[in-house]
Amino acid sequence: MAADSQLITKQPHKPKLAVWKFASCDGCQLSLLDCEDELLLLAQEVEIAYFMEASSAVVEGPYDISLVEGSITTPADLLRIQEVRRQSNFLVCIGACATAGGIQALRNFADVSEFTSVVYAQPAYIDTLKESTPISTHVSVDFELQGCPINKLQLLEVISAFLNRRAPQVPPHSVCIECKLKNNVCVWVAHGTPCMGPVTHAGCGALCPSYNRGCYACYGPKENPNSDSLCHWWEQKLGANKSTVIENLRNFNALAPHFKEVSEHRERGDKA
Amino acid sequence: MDYLLHASDLERLIQAIYKDGYQIFGPTINDKAITYGEISSSADLPQGWTDIQEGGRYRLKRRTDKAFFGYAVGPHSWKKYLQLPHRPIWKASRQHQDIEVIEIQETAPKLAFLGVRSCELHAIAIQDRVLTEGDYTNENYRQRRAQLFTVAVNCTSAAATCFCTAMNTGPEVKLPSDLTLTEVIEGAAHFFLIRSGSASGAQILSELSLRPAGMREKNLANGRVQQLDEEMRKGPRHFDSSDLKELLYRNLDSPSWDKVAERCLSCANCTMACPTCFCSTVEDTTDLSGEHSERWERWDSCFTADLSHLTGGPVRSDTRSRYRQWMTHKLATWQDQFGSSGCVGCGRCITWCPVGIDLTEEVRSIRDLECKQAGSQEQP
Numbered sequence: 115m116a117a118d119s120q121l122i123t124k125q126p127h128k129p130k131l132a133v134w135k136f137a138s139c140d141g142c143q144l145s146l147l148d149c150e151d152e153l154l155l156l157a158q159e160v161e162i163a164y165f166m167e168a169s170s171a172v173v174e175g176p177y178d179i180s181l182v183e184g185s186i187t188t189p190a191d192l193l194r195i196q197e198v199r200r201q202s203n204f205l206v207c208i209g210a211c212a213t214a215g216g217i218q219a220l221r222n223f224a225d226v227s228e229f230t231s232v233v234y235a236q237p238a239y240i241d242t243l244k245e246s247t248p249i250s251t252h253v254s255v256d257f258e259l260q261g262c263p264i265n266k267l268q269l270l271e272v273i274s275a276f277l278n279r280r281a282p283q284v285p286p287h288s289v290c291i292e293c294k295l296k297n298n299v300c301v302w303v304a305h306g307t308p309c310m311g312p313v314t315h316a317g318c319g320a321l322c323p324s325y326n327r328g329c330y331a332c333y334g335p336k337e338n339p340n341s342d343s344l345c346h347w348w349e350q351k352l353g354a355n356k357s358t359v360i361e362n363l364r365n366f367n368a369l370a371p372h373f374k375e376v377s378e379h380r381e382r383g384d385k386a
Numbered sequence: 387m388d389y390l391l392h393a394s395d396l397e398r399l400i401q402a403i404y405k406d407g408y409q410i411f412g413p414t415i416n417d418k419a420i421t422y423g424e425i426s427s428s429a430d431l432p433q434g435w436t437d438i439q440e441g442g443r444y445r446l447k448r449r450t451d452k453a454f455f456g457y458a459v460g461p462h463s464w465k466k467y468l469q470l471p472h473r474p475i476w477k478a479s480r481q482h483q484d485i486e487v488i489e490i491q492e493t494a495p496k497l498a499f500l501g502v503r504s505c506e507l508h509a510i511a512i513q514d515r516v517l518t519e520g521d522y523t524n525e526n527y528r529q530r531r532a533q534l535f536t537v538a539v540n541c542t543s544a545a546a547t548c549f550c551t552a553m554n555t556g557p558e559v560k561l562p563s564d565l566t567l568t569e570v571i572e573g574a575a576h577f578f579l580i581r582s583g584s585a586s587g588a589q590i591l592s593e594l595s596l597r598p599a600g601m602r603e604k605n606l607a608n609g610r611v612q613q614l615d616e617e618m619r620k621g622p623r624h625f626d627s628s629d630l631k632e633l634l635y636r637n638l639d640s641p642s643w644d645k646v647a648e649r650c651l652s653c654a655n656c657t658m659a660c661p662t663c664f665c666s667t668v669e670d671t672t673d674l675s676g677e678h679s680e681r682w683e684r685w686d687s688c689f690t691a692d693l694s695h696l697t698g699g700p701v702r703s704d705t706r707s708r709y710r711q712w713m714t715h716k717l718a719t720w721q722d723q724f725g726s727s728g729c730v731g732c733g734r735c736i737t738w739c740p741v742g743i744d745l746t747e748e749v750r751s752i753r754d755l756e757c758k759q760a761g762s763q764e765q766p
C-alpha cells in the first residue's frame with residue numbers, strides 16, 4: 115500500500131503512465147495489451163507516455179505511475195532502474211521477475227559463468243551479473259503485483275486503485291481460498307495430487323486446481339506461508355521426493371525470501 | 387408419524403418437491419467427491435458410493451449395496467447456498483457532485499436441500515442465530531433461508547472424521563426439518579422411513595399417499611441409527627465436550643498452540659469448509675474513471691491477515707494466534723457470543739485440512755499438557 119504522502123492528487127492533466135522492461139519475457143506487459151476493451155478506457159484516463167511494447171512514441175518523464183516488469187541482471191540495468199525510480203512518482207512492480215527475480219534467478223543457486231560458457235559460443239560478449247534480483251533490491255517500490263504472468267484484471271485493479279487514491283483489492287491470502295470460493299474439490303485431499311496452493315498468493319483464480327492440476331506457485335508466496343510443513347506432508351503422505359519438493363519451490367519465484375529459505379534448508383536436509 | 391417410502395419411490399418424492407417450485411440441491415459425485423449440486427432426479431444421487439475420510443485425505447469407494455445416502459458429509463456445506471461466497475451488495479455512481487447508491491437485491495430462489503444430515507441442521511440453526519438473530523443481520527441470507535425446504539437424512543454410516551456424538555449434534559436428526567428420511571436396506575428390501583416436521587412437508591407427504599410404517603420397519607430404521615450412535619461413542623474421536631469452554635479459557639498460553647502452529651499452513655481451508663464459519667469481508671472497488679464503484683461481500687477467514695487488519699497492521703499476525711482464534715472461537719468464545727458451540731462435529735475441518743490437523747486431537751493435546759503441567763507442579 116502506498117504511503118499517504120505519495121498520493122496522486124487529481125491533476126488537471128491526465129496522469130502519465132510508463133511501462134518499463136528489464137530482464138523478462140514480456141508476458142506481464144502483454145497482459146496490459148490483452149486488456150483490449152479496458153485499454154481504451156485506460157487511455158481515456160491516463161496518458162500512455164512510455165510503452166515500447168505498444169508504441170515507439172515516447173513522452174518524456176517524470177511519470178505519475180511506472181509499471182516495471184523484469185529483474186535486474188546486467189550492470190546497465192542497475193543504473194537504468196535508478197533513473198526509472200527518479201522519474202516515477204509511483205513505481206509498481208509487475209510479475210515474478212520484478213517481484214522475485216523470475217525464473218532467471220535460478221542462476222543465483224548456481225554459477226552463471228558456467229551457464230554462459232555452455233550456452234554461448236562467445237561467452238566473453240556476455241555482460242551479465244552473477245545474480246538476477248528483484249527491483250526492490252535496488253530501489254524502493256510502491257506496490258508489488260505478484261504472478262507469472264500477472265492477472266490482467268488485478269493489474270487494472272491496481273491501476274484503478276492508484277488513480278483513485280484507494281487501497282488495491284489484491285488479497286495476499288492462499289490460492290485455497292479462491293478454490294473454495296469457486297466450489298472446487300481439493301485435488302490434494304481428494305486426489306492425492308501435490309498442490310502448492312496452500313502457500314501460494316491468490317490472484318490466478320485457482321486456475322490449475324480448477325482443471326484438476328496441482329498449483330505451481332506462479333503467484334509466489336502468500337502472506338504468512340509455511341512451506342516447510344507443506345513439503346513435509348508432500349514427502350510423507352503424497353509420495354513426493356526431495357527434488358520434486360525443491361523444484362516446486364524454485365519455479366518462477368525461487369528468490370522470494372520464503373521459498374528461497376525453505377528450498378535451501380530442504381536441500382541441506384535440515385528441518386525448519 | 388412415520389410413513390414408508392420404497393426406494394423406487396424416492397424419485398416421486400423428488401418430483402413432488404420439484405413440482406412445488408423448488409430448485410433442488412443434494413449430494414452428487416463431482417471430481418471424485420460427493421459434493422452438493424443441483425439435482426433433477428434420484429439418478430443424480432451417489433447411489434452405491436461411500437467415502438473414506440481421514441485427516442487430509444478423502445476417497446470415494448463403492449459400497450456393496452445400493453444405498454442412496456451411505457456416506458457422510460463432503461467438501462462443501464449448505465452454507466454456500468445460504469451465505470453466498472461472493473456477492474455484490476451495492477453499486478454507486480457519481481454524477482458531478484451527486485453520488486447515487488443502488489443496493490443490489492436478488493429475488494431469492496426457492497431452495498430445497500435433499501440429504502441434510504443432523505450435524506448440518508445444527509449448523510444451519512447456528513448460522514441462523516449468527517446471521518439473522520443478532521444486531522447485524524445478513525438480509526440476503528435471511529431471504530434465502532426463509533423459503534428453504536429441507537429433507538433431512540438420519541445417518542446410518544459415518545466417516546472416521548465425524549464426531550457429532552461428542553458435540554450432541556447427531557447422528558440422529560432431532561431438530562425440525564420439513565421432511566426426515568431414514569434409509570434401510572435389509573436383504574432384498576430397500577426402503578425409507580419418512581416423516582414430516584412442517585405443514586409444507588406434510589403437504590408433500592400427502593401427495594405421495596404413503597402407508598404408515600409398521601413396527602418392524604420402524605425398529606429396523608431406529609436400530610441402524612442407534613447402532614451408529616453407539617459405535618461412534620466408542621470411536622477415537624468421541625470425547626467429553628462439556629467443559630471445553632473452561633478448558634480453552636484456562637489454556638490460552640498452552641504450548642500446544644506453538645506445536646500446531648508449526649504444522650498449520652494458515653491456508654483457511656478449515657474455515658471455508660466449516661458449515662458454521664460465517665466470517666466475510668467487504669471489497670470496495672472503483673473502475674478506472676472513479677465514477678463507478680461497487681461493494682462486494684466475500685467469505686473470509688481468521689486465518690488471513692486481512693481479517694484482523696486494523697490501522698498499523700493485523701492483530702493476529704502469526705499462525706499461532708490465528709489457529710488459537712479459530713479453535714477458541716469455535717469451541718469456547720462462540721458459546722459466550724451466540725449461546726452454543728460453534729462446532730457441530732462434522733469433521734470437515736479435519737478431512738479438508740491439507741495437513742490433517744485434527745480439532746479433536748488438539749483438544750486432547752491441550753488437556754494432556756494441562757494435566758502434565760499440573761502433575762509436575764504437584765511434585766516438588
Ligand code: SF4
Pocket residue numbers: 289290291293294298299300301302303309310311312320323328329655740
Ligand atoms: S486444490 Fe490446492 S489450492 Fe485448492 S484447496 Fe486444495 S490445496 Fe488448496
Ligand code: SF4
Pocket residue numbers: 656659660661662663716728729730731732733734735736745
Ligand atoms: S469446526 Fe470442524 S468439525 Fe466443527 S463444525 Fe466446523 S468443520 Fe465441522
Ligand code: SF4
Pocket residue numbers: 657662663664665686687688689711712713715716
Ligand atoms: S472460527 Fe474464524 S472464520 Fe470461523 S467464524 Fe470464527 S473467526 Fe470467523
Ligand code: SF4
Pocket residue numbers: 458459503504505506541543544545548549550551555556557558730731732733
Ligand atoms: S457428523 Fe454425525 S450427523 Fe454429521 S455426517 Fe457424520 S455421522 Fe452424520
Ligand code: SF4
Pocket residue numbers: 649650651652653654655656657689738739740741742743
Ligand atoms: S488448520 Fe489446516 S486447513 Fe486450517 S489453516 Fe491450518 S493447515 Fe489450513
